[in-house]
Amino acid sequence: MQKQNNAVNKLHSEIMERSGQDFYNCIQCGKCTAGCPVLSAMDLHPREVLLYLQLGQEEKLLSSKTPWICASCFTCGARCIKNLDLSRIMEAIRVKILRPRGAACLSPGEIPKEQLEKLPQQALVSGFRKYTR
Amino acid sequence: MSYLYFPGCTLKDKAASAMEKTALMAAAELGLPLEEIDEWQCCGAVYPLTEDELITLVSPSRTIFAAKDRPVVTLCSACYHVLKRTRQRLAADKDARDKISSYLEEEYPGETPVLHYLELLRDELGWDALKEKVKMPLEGRRLAAYYGCMLLRPAEEMAFDNPERPRIMEDFLQALGAEVITFPFRTKCCGAYLAVTEKQVMEDASNNIVKMALEYGAEELTTSCPLCRYNLEQTPAVKEGKIKVSFFSEPLAEALNLEVQEVTN
Numbered sequence: 001m002q003k004q005n006n007a008v009n010k011l012h013s014e015i016m017e018r019s020g021q022d023f024y025n026c027i028q029c030g031k032c033t034a035g036c037p038v039l040s041a042m043d044l045h046p047r048e049v050l051l052y053l054q055l056g057q058e059e060k061l062l063s064s065k066t067p068w069i070c071a072s073c074f075t076c077g078a079r080c081i082k083n084l085d086l087s088r089i090m091e092a093i094r095v096k097i098l099r100p101r102g103a104a105c106l107s108p109g110e111i112p113k114e115q116l117e118k119l120p121q122q123a124l125v126s127g128f129r130k131y132t133r
Numbered sequence: 134m135s136y137l138y139f140p141g142c143t144l145k146d147k148a149a150s151a152m153e154k155t156a157l158m159a160a161a162e163l164g165l166p167l168e169e170i171d172e173w174q175c176c177g178a179v180y181p182l183t184e185d186e187l188i189t190l191v192s193p194s195r196t197i198f199a200a201k202d203r204p205v206v207t208l209c210s211a212c213y214h215v216l217k218r219t220r221q222r223l224a225a226d227k228d229a230r231d232k233i234s235s236y237l238e239e240e241y242p243g244e245t246p247v248l249h250y251l252e253l254l255r256d257e258l259g260w261d262a263l264k265e266k267v268k269m270p271l272e273g274r275r276l277a278a279y280y281g282c283m284l285l286r287p288a289e290e291m292a293f294d295n296p297e298r299p300r301i302m303e304d305f306l307q308a309l310g311a312e313v314i315t316f317p318f319r320t321k322c323c324g325a326y327l328a329v330t331e332k333q334v335m336e337d338a339s340n341n342i343v344k345m346a347l348e349y350g351a352e353e354l355t356t357s358c359p360l361c362r363y364n365l366e367q368t369p370a371v372k373e374g375k376i377k378v379s380f381f382s383e384p385l386a387e388a389l390n391l392e393v394q395e396v397t398n
Contacts, residue, residue, distance in 0.1 A: 038334050068331075071324055071327050075321075090182075091182035122209070122359050126326040129189065
């Protein structure tokens, strides 16, 4: 139990340090969720991501689809009344999963050939930057 | 004075070569010569969002270092976003600056200005001067500006325009003589790189934007982001020809009456 707590605490501080965001400042107003353009595909709402961090239940975030659906559009950050940049927290969760694996959540073979030929370079460079390390 | 020009990966490809060709022709016509940076490297397309990630800042930093203190001009919204934020980070974060300088084995050259082409038009030329250069005003053309995310947010770092109520692209289209349509979703995200992994999510996001533009009576959406253009073009309304999507420099070249028939997109 102690070991598990230490691991969870480590994850908690890693997300805070890597994102540079003090999520305890969040007052759960929900403006981030209200403005999110890809909310319908998320299993946890942006506000809930902050809530689980405040509750010390950050392990729930590692199995959530939400950080992978986030398109880093920065709308949540633009509207946050406490100046939190949630896109940085989403990135800190993604890199937590990607860095140790040194592996990919996306490989070129997964992209259908027809789509691969049509996609602009910018889509491929940004996609591989976000989903691989 | 000539400006340094950073093209980025996508403008050298068929997906966005139309933006480069029309913008460079227009710049020459308007007396704003752009000189392509030697041996430039891809900016990385996205800015790294964790405090401890410096390695992906190296490539955009090379551009900032190479420019010395000359202004760097970009066309692509993503290049503008990454280079501008890198510039801001190098200026504000001594630790990051020293590590990158040491890696590149080069002295930090000072605060290189990063400009978007639209800023060059607004601040160096001016809208009135642009209006005077217009030979074929786009009268009666119902054009809407689509900004997307990368030009505007985060507002403190990008310092481009009001993040919720921008006007630079509307002022630009107005100078070209178009009937400017301002619609509510012009700063909403198109789905960006979800085009690669979550096609349906991207299509839903883009569809909302295009439907809103149509509802407000736009016949053409204009953007400076190649990925926005691609995503918006995957929607039924664009595929059915109800509305088209262009790069902002295409109506510019048209209004200046420049011969651009070699551009195929």
